[in-house]
Amino acid sequence: MTPTRSDLSQGDDPLVLRAQAGDHDAFGELVARHQRRVWLVCRQYLGVDEADAAAQDSLVKAFTRIGAFNRRSAFTTWLTRIAINTCLDQLRRRGREGLRVEEPEGDEGPGIIAQVPDDGADPEARTLQHQAVGRLASCEDELPARQREIFRLRFYAEMELEEIAATLDVHVGTVKTQLHRAVHRLRKELGAYR
Amino acid sequence: MKHLDDDQITAAVAELELEAWAEEHLASCLSCRQQVNDMRELIDLRRDRLSGEAPDWQRQRQEILLQLPSTVVARPRRNPRWLRPMLAAAAVLLVTVGLGLMRLTAGGGGPEAPELAVEQILAEVDAVLADEAIPGFESIDPGMDDLEELFSNGAS
Numbered sequence: 001m002t003p004t005r006s007d008l009s010q011g012d013d014p015l016v017l018r019a020q021a022g023d024h025d026a027f028g029e030l031v032a033r034h035q036r037r038v039w040l041v042c043r044q045y046l047g048v049d050e051a052d053a054a055a056q057d058s059l060v061k062a063f064t065r066i067g068a069f070n071r072r073s074a075f076t077t078w079l080t081r082i083a084i085n086t087c088l089d090q091l092r093r094r095g096r097e098g099l100r101v102e103e104p105e106g107d108e109g110p111g112i113i114a115q116v117p118d119d120g121a122d123p124e125a126r127t128l129q130h131q132a133v134g135r136l137a138s139c140e141d142e143l144p145a146r147q148r149e150i151f152r153l154r155f156y157a158e159m160e161l162e163e164i165a166a167t168l169d170v171h172v173g174t175v176k177t178q179l180h181r182a183v184h185r186l187r188k189e190l191g192a193y194r
Numbered sequence: 195m196k197h198l199d200d201d202q203i204t205a206a207v208a209e210l211e212l213e214a215w216a217e218e219h220l221a222s223c224l225s226c227r228q229q230v231n232d233m234r235e236l237i238d239l240r241r242d243r244l245s246g247e248a249p250d251w252q253r254q255r256q257e258i259l260l261q262l263p264s265t266v267v268a269r270p271r272r273n274p275r276w277l278r279p280m281l282a283a284a285a286v287l288l289v290t291v292g293l294g295l296m297r298l299t300a301g302g303g304g305p306e307a308p309e310l311a312v313e314q315i316l317a318e319v320d321a322v323l324a325d326e327a328i329p330g331f332e333s334i335d336p337g338m339d340d341l342e343e344l345f346s347n348g349a350s
Binding site: 022024027028031032035036039040043048051052055056059060063064129132133136137154155156158176179180182183184186187190 | 200201203204205207208210233236237239240241243244245247248249251254255257258259261262263264265
């Protein structure tokens with residue numbers, strides 16, 4: 001069963017200690033606990049084809065460096081930093097092509113939020129839904145980088161505000177401010193203001 | 195009845211704190227709740243779509259375990275950042291005192307010996323100052339400039 005967000009860090013310490021002694025089974029358990037989070041984080045920076053490889057790379061790096069992990073931060077925070085660094089390194093290596101999450105662009109005008117149909121809708125409504133999600137992705141791409149990063153880590157990588165702050169080494173108030181600005185701008189772009 | 199303003203609706207969408215009266219209002223006002231839910235549903239749809247792209251976890255775990263080296267290489271503990279300027283200052287002091295002592299004892303002898311000692315000490319200082327990476331965090335960038343450059347190209 002996939003651990004919940006609040007469960008992620010609980011029970012890591014004994015596994016980390018064993019992994020630091022070279023225990024592959026213990027590290028395998030850490031992988032099982034955190035691989036979903038690591039992949040979700042990588043997916044916010046890289047395309048779907050690259051996210052799996054980056055997540056694997058991050059977890060292998062974590063094993064090779066686990067001897068240096070001093071447990072002053074939560075294991076999940078340390079691991080998420082490695083994942084983000086791995087993605088940023090990859091973006092740098094490929095010539096600064098930038099963060100892109102492949103989604104088809106919607107062609108709707110303002111007010112798209114109100115057009116999102118309910119689940120179980122007919123094919124036409126699903127097309128509208130698909131376009132609405134694509135438009136949201138496009139609008140996210142227009143956000144300032146830090147706002148986009150925080151918005152995606154919060155809502156798509158399912159990280160708590162405090163975790164984002166610790167991972168990005170910023171104050172939690174900064175995370176709240178940037179998140180508020182991101183949502184405000186997305187609502188405005190998507191026509192939520194009526 | 196006073197409805198929530200745009201900032202409060204935005205805060206509710208972002209799951210940030212609201213004042214108690216705003217929470218109560220949101221619980222009872224269909225219009226305000228609809229505005230929040232519309233945006234949240236769209237975000238949830240996108241998250242579900244992204245989650246649907248997830249790899250096979252069992253397969254991924256097996257591939258990771260196959261890539262692990264046989265042993266973990268423990269790194270030696272490094273000096274904390276706050277210690278480095280103190281070490282540098284101590285080294286400079288040592289150089290100064292050392293030079294003074296050499297001049298006193300050698301009585302103005304040749305410059306070769308003091309220069310060698312200075313080079314050795316400065317090399318040690320350089321080594322201390324160059325050792326600034328924190329394991330696992332080497333390239334995390336607390337600033338925004340680099341992110342802006344990385345993410346600044348076109349639409350998805």
